[in-house]
Amino acid sequence: MTQHTTQTTDQSGAPTGIDDAATVVVRREIRIAAPIEQVWRLHTDVDAWPTWQTDVDTAHTDGPLQPGATFRWSTHGLDVTSTVYALDAPHRILWGGPAMGITGIHEWTFTADGDATVVRTAESWEGDPVRADTDNLRAALDASLGNWLELLRQTAETRAAEQTKRTRRRRFAKGLAWGAVLITAAFVLAEPWLLVPVLMFGAALSLWD
Numbered sequence: 334m335t336q337h338t339t340q341t342t343d344q345s346g347a348p349t350g351i352d353d354a355a356t357v358v359v360r361r362e363i364r365i366a367a368p369i370e371q372v373w374r375l376h377t378d379v380d381a382w383p384t385w386q387t388d389v390d391t392a393h394t395d396g397p398l399q400p401g402a403t404f405r406w407s408t409h410g411l412d413v414t415s416t417v418y419a420l421d422a423p424h425r426i427l428w429g430g431p432a433m434g435i436t437g438i439h440e441w442t443f444t445a446d447g448d449a450t451v452v453r454t455a456e457s458w459e460g461d462p463v464r465a466d467t468d469n470l471r472a473a474l475d476a477s478l479g480n481w482l483e484l485l486r487q488t489a490e491t492r493a494a495e496q497t498k499r500t501r502r503r504r505f506a507k508g509l510a511w512g513a514v515l516i517t518a519a520f521v522l523a524e525p526w527l528l529v530p531v532l533m534f535g536a537a538l539s540l541w542d
Contacts, residue, residue, distance in 0.1 A: 340438075347400070347418040348429060351438045355457035356464050357471045362453040363482040367493035369445040372452065373423030375489050376441065379404045385488040388480060398426070415439075435460040435470075452485065454478055 340352040351358065365372055375385075382392040394404035402417045411432060418438075419427040429438035439456040456474060463470050 347416075348427065348438050349419065350427065351440050351455050351457040352436075352459055353457070355438075355459040356467055357458040357474060358455065359471065359474045359478055360453070360455045361475070361478045361482055362451060363486055364446065365450045365452060365486045365489050366448070367450060367489040368448060369423050369443050369450040371493060371496075372450045372485070372489045373443055375492070376443075376452075376485060377422075377426060379406065382406065386481065386484055388477065403430075404428075431460075434462045450489075452482060454482065 340354075341349045343349050375381075377398055379392050379394045379398065382389040388408050390407045390410075392404065392406035394402065396402060398404070398417050398420060400417055400420055403414055404417075405412065405414050407413065413430065413432045415428045415430045417426065417428045419425065423443055425440070425442045427438070427440045429436070431437075436459045437456060440454065442453045444451045444453070456478060458470060458474060
């Protein structure tokens, strides 16, 4: 069967985007209440996928993600080897590869929206299995991407909230410490030599991030 495609490639032959003319193309997006850098780190830490992505059984990469790098992962008993085609941290990553007769190309983009992040994903599937069962595979891919985005949102927002709490506690502790310094200083003005350890403590606090 003739396969129609609008797939564009770079000089090395790697795709520059998804195949918009593929038999199945699914697009999804979500807004996440977490900074873009944090969402990007979570999403691109491939080895940690199984800790928060319930559909991913195993995941492993041999090094940092960059164009040409590959990573291996398994989902629902299917072993997949993906190749990174393009990467522009923390804004875009494109990967893909063949699996069970299906050529998949997956693009993710990240856009800062104030303190939040809008994540958009698009994936194309082409191959004989897709043409043989288009509707079911389209529905499966749509559900998979929706679940991935929701888990990404939940995990990123939970971690962002925890980080905010830690920052507030640390600032409160610093405020209490500085208050103690001032009170102590007021009590020891009659004994100037006692100010030395107080000033040293204050200097140490000023270096505390």
